[in-house]
Amino acid sequence: xLFKEIAPGxxxxxxxxxxxxxxxxxxxxxxIADRVDREGRLPLKAGxxxxxxxxxxxxxTSASPGTPALAAELASVYQGVLDGDADAVARRIDELLNGGxxxxxxxxxxxxxxxxxxxxxxxxxxxxxxxLLAARAMNAGLALLEPHLASPGAGGRARAKMLLGTVAGDxxxxxxxxxxxxxxxxxxxxxxxxxxxxxxxFARVADEYKPRILGLSALLTTTMPEMKxxxxxxxxxxxxxxxxxxxxxxxxxxxxxxxxxxDGYAPNASDAVRTxxxxxxxx
Numbered sequence: 001x002l003f004k005e006i007a008p009g010x011x012x013x014x015x016x017x018x019x020x021x022x023x024x025x026x027x028x029x030x031x032i033a034d035r036v037d038r039e040g041r042l043p044l045k046a047g048x049x050x051x052x053x054x055x056x057x058x059x060x061t062s063a064s065p066g067t068p069a070l071a072a073e074l075a076s077v078y079q080g081v082l083d084g085d086a087d088a089v090a091r092r093i094d095e096l097l098n099g100g101x102x103x104x105x106x107x108x109x110x111x112x113x114x115x116x117x118x119x120x121x122x123x124x125x126x127x128x129x130x131x132l133l134a135a136r137a138m139n140a141g142l143a144l145l146e147p148h149l150a151s152p153g154a155g156g157r158a159r160a161k162m163l164l165g166t167v168a169g170d171x172x173x174x175x176x177x178x179x180x181x182x183x184x185x186x187x188x189x190x191x192x193x194x195x196x197x198x199x200x201x202f203a204r205v206a207d208e209y210k211p212r213i214l215g216l217s218a219l220l221t222t223t224m225p226e227m228k229x230x231x232x233x234x235x236x237x238x239x240x241x242x243x244x245x246x247x248x249x250x251x252x253x254x255x256x257x258x259x260x261x262x263d264g265y266a267p268n269a270s271d272a273v274r275t276x277x278x279x280x281x282x283x
Contacts, residue, residue: 073101074096074106074108074109076092077093077109078112078113081109081114081117081137081141082113082117083137085137086136086137086140088137090141090143094144103148110138110141111186113138114138114181114182114184114186115185115186122270128178134185135178135181138181138184159187160188161188161190161211161212162183162189162191162211162213162214162276163193163202163209163211163213163214163215164176164179164183164191164192164214165193165195165197166194166197166216166217166219167216167217167218167229167230168198168199168223168226168229169220169222169223170217170226172217175219175269176192176195177192178269179215179217179248179272180192182273183276186277191209199230202216202233202234203233203234207239211243212242212243212244212280213276214230214234214243214246216230216245216246216247216248216262217248219250221251227260228260231260231261235261244264244276244279245263246263246272247265263279264279
């Protein structure tokens with residue numbers, strides 16, 4: 001096993017990335033260690049995690065004290081997303097849809113789970129690998145639900161559109177990917193343009209996609225000025241009115257957001273969802 005080869009013996013201090021959140025629950029840290037033992041790496045790159053066929057199922061996490069009241073048949077969907085068990089979520093959703101449970105109710109259970117993960121992340125009880133695993137479980141469920149949610153006349157619901165990307169010259173995407181995950185989990189329809197996106201590309205896609213909110217990400221101080229270029233390009237093309245712009249990234253702050261003409265700033269993915277909802281008048 002990877003950890004045992006690196007540090008043989010009975011004791012090991014586990015750190016993920018630069019640090020372990022100060023409020024992290026030890027059992028959760030052990031789950032990450034067990035996962036790395038099985039998979040050989042942390043699930044840090046969005047969309048690439050695939051369980052090994054011989055891997056034992058991950059140890060289940062007990063529900064958070066803040067678990068919402070859900071119908072009994074939806075509790076397993078909520079817990080599956082919370083545990084990051086994409087296969088279990090997909091199986092259960094397939095069963096529920098075939099049994100006549102509405103797609104909207106199932107989506108609500110998944111959104112509730114992602115909100116719980118977001119709150120735990122904000123409180124530093126979970127960290128990036130667990131958020132990404134929950135995201136993959138959420139995305140597995142959305143893939144099954146989207147055909148049923150697409151048409152409001154068929155019992156679906158309209159979802160606010162978000163356009164998202166990392167600005168030109170910046171190749172960082174972990175934070176942006178977490179934002180995309182949290183917004184999808186909160187019920188938004190998200191188009192993620194990826195990294196190194198020019199101002200003209202943001203403006204072109206915004207004109208075609210007609211989002212209600214635009215999320216701009218930058219990790220480097222040298223790429224922060226690109227955010228203003230995006231806002232200026234939108235204004236020049238007559239696309240600024242009615243479009244809310246939310247910015248984020250390690251070197252940013254609220255003053256910078258105001259100075260470049262953005263509508264809001266968020267320091268993390270969980271706060272980004274709350275800020276966006278407030279800007280759109282959705283709570």
